[in-house]
Amino acid sequence: MDHQLVTTMIKPALREMAAYHVQDAAGMIKLDAMENPYALSEELRTAWLKFVKPAALNRYPDGDAAALKSQVQKLMQVDTRHAVLLGNGSDELIQIIMLACAFNQRAVIAVEPSFVMYRLIAAMVGVTYRGVPLNADFSLPVAGLQEAMVAHAGALVFIASPNNPTGNLFEAQALEQIIAASDGLVIIDEAYFPFAKVSLQAWMSRYPQLLVLRTLSKMGLAGLRLGMLFGQAELIAEFNKARLPYNINILTQKSLEFVFEYWGVFNQQVEHVIHEREQLLKQLSVLPGLQVYPSKANFILFKSLVLPAAQIFNHLLQKKILIKMMKSDNELLVNCLRMTVGLPEENKKFLAAMKQILTP
């Protein structure tokens, strides 16, 4: 009975989708989800509570989050000729863009492997999805993307740079070739901007079809859910209509006043993470049986060349260290694992466990 309701009522694209699986991480050293490992100090928690205390929970929040938006515009140095849209995470902004553009047989184009939500949200919204494989060295498949853009007029091209899960930043020249060739929109997802410090934001004046996506999740605020989209004011005004009212809740709005006041603290944590990433890259690279890929993000992708990836994953799990085993449905990711940079002592434990299994 239930099953019949599901098959008659739920659209096939959704039924065929696996639910987004989040591994239980209780009691683990959590190096699986690109979170910032630094918790707030007791002192900062107290300061934070002062900011949220006046929040009127019985009232709707500012539906436009106008104050927050103008703070974001200033802090992120978004040119006043361009506009900002805030989302409940950048995931929501990806959904808003697709919803707003889902007509005329629109297609979404993304490289693979990349952030899986481009494909999942496209399926949910009901737009055609076209994946273009990355080159073997993880560089941008310029010809392949251009071909896909010719096949799908007015496509939405999503490119994460640095890319997740590969960790590399794409070459500016290659990105420019894609943006210049686009007759639709190109969304550059700069979720890992804090760790790479390279942005295409300045190109928005030259290319009206360019949108830049950011998030605060990877720099210490994953729990707050704030995504930011920058682009042409006219486009952003249309996307804003596709946004549900009050998408940024009052606690997030208030908490962000605190965050921006103490912005330096979060920036400092990012610097620590970058430092640790560089150490880890060096130390992992000298271990036998691994291919370690360069990273400009807060995680490192590596391929196990001798042992099965599952053996490494399980060995770490026994040591209460959780990283991410990549699905091998993409041939570039066969036997690959991805670890998120943690606290210095967590990274040490991770390295020790890696050494133990790779150099018995």
Ligand SMILES: *Cc1c(COP(=O)(O)O)cnc(C)c1O
């Ligand atoms: C983590 C991630 C996001 C999602 O960010 P939220 O703001 O937490 O929704 C978006 N894009 C990429 C490439 C990511 O890795």
